[in-house]
Amino acid sequence: MMQENWPDPLVRDIARRRAIFVIGSGVSRHALGMDGITRPPVWKGFLNDAAKRFPRGPETEHIYNAIEHGDLLHACEWLKNRYDEDWTAYLRSRFVDPRYTPGKLHELIALLDTRVVFSLNFDDIYENKSREINEASQFTKNYSDPDVCEFLRNDARYVVKVHGNLASPATLIFTQEDYARARIKHSLFYSAFDAALMTHTFLFIGCGYGDPDVNLLLENQAFSADPNSINPHYFLTSDNISHDMKKSLRKNRNLKTLCYDKIDDNHSGLVSTIECLYSRVTEARSLLLENNNW
Structure with missing residues (x-):
């Protein structure tokens, strides 16, 4: 994706802080552990590694099959029960103990300075970098906090942990059962999420279009209207998605697909793509200031 390909409405909404970023494990992957080699795992890779503790056989074949066929929520539930x-x-050995250092991508997302970031990640890599850049004006909230909904109306910066964090393992959302329980017990958060979808433009970064996260977070939103009559949310991906899949995502999830060239296995192309977005947004904010059009 070249700089000029970023949609003007998205650039405008980010510039005016009317956008919300949703960051997934593909963002965390841009951090490095203290050994300079280890990177946080993406979800499927994490499950594949976790399954290796149990030899593949008649009693575990269903777990391996679930991972291979994308049924990640059930695979995680079964692995959690076995562990x-x-x-x-x-979990902490994979997401905390390596002592990850944020990468350039984390810095750029923080510099884009959207008022609200939804993090699907358990780690605190992004919020540490964002707090460093934005100093003390940032709050971190978990989906389970009784006051989590304050991000809707307060003017502070927020990182909202959609699945909880490893400081409180009992509240982590990681399995089919966890999702079901959270949607009932913490329905206020999901109502606030739905409200945010109606009032802000979302940009998904580092998420897979087949991830249960994306589908479950959007499933309550009514996108039955003509997609050409309402502004879309945006889904950034390196995958070679077919035209039919792009149409389906727009029709069923109101997600407009934006593609970038990953360049290498570490997705360095994502960094340059977000650099282009940062340049566009900085220019747009300068014009807003110049024209006194806030």
């Missing part, structure tokens, strides 16, 4: 009391320690 039992070791589950939290394993």
Whole structure:
């Protein structure tokens, strides 16, 4: 994606802080552990690694099959049950113990300075970098916090942990059962999320279009209207998505697909793509200031 291909409405909404970023494991992957090699795992890779503790056989074949066919929520639930009391320690060994350092992508997202960022990640890599850049004006909220909805009307900056964080393992949303329980017990947060979808433009970064996260977060939103009559949300991906899939995402999720060239396995192309977006947004904000058109 070249700089000029960023949609003007998206650039405008980010410039006016009327946009919300949703960041997934593809963003965390741009961090490096203290060893200079280790990177946070994406969800499917994490499950594949976790499954290796249990040899593939008649009793575990369904877990491996679920991972291979994208049924990640059930695979995670079954693995969590098998790990039992070791589950939290394993999570921390993968997401906390390597002591990840934020990458350039985290810095750029923070510099874009949207007022609200929804993080699907358990780690605190992005919020640490954002707090460093935006100083003390940022609050981190979990979906389970009783006051989580204040991000809708307060003028502060927020990072909202959609799945919780590893400081409170009991509140993590990681399985089919966790999602179902959270939607009932913490319905206020999901109502606020739906409200945000109606009032802000969303940009999904580092998420897969087949991820249960994206589907579950958008499933309550009514997108039955003509997609040409309402402004879309945006989904940034490196995948070679077919034209039919792009049409389906627009029709069924109101997601307009934006593609970039990943360049290499570490998706360095995503960094240059967000650099282009940052340049566009900075220019747009300068014009807003010059014209006193805030």
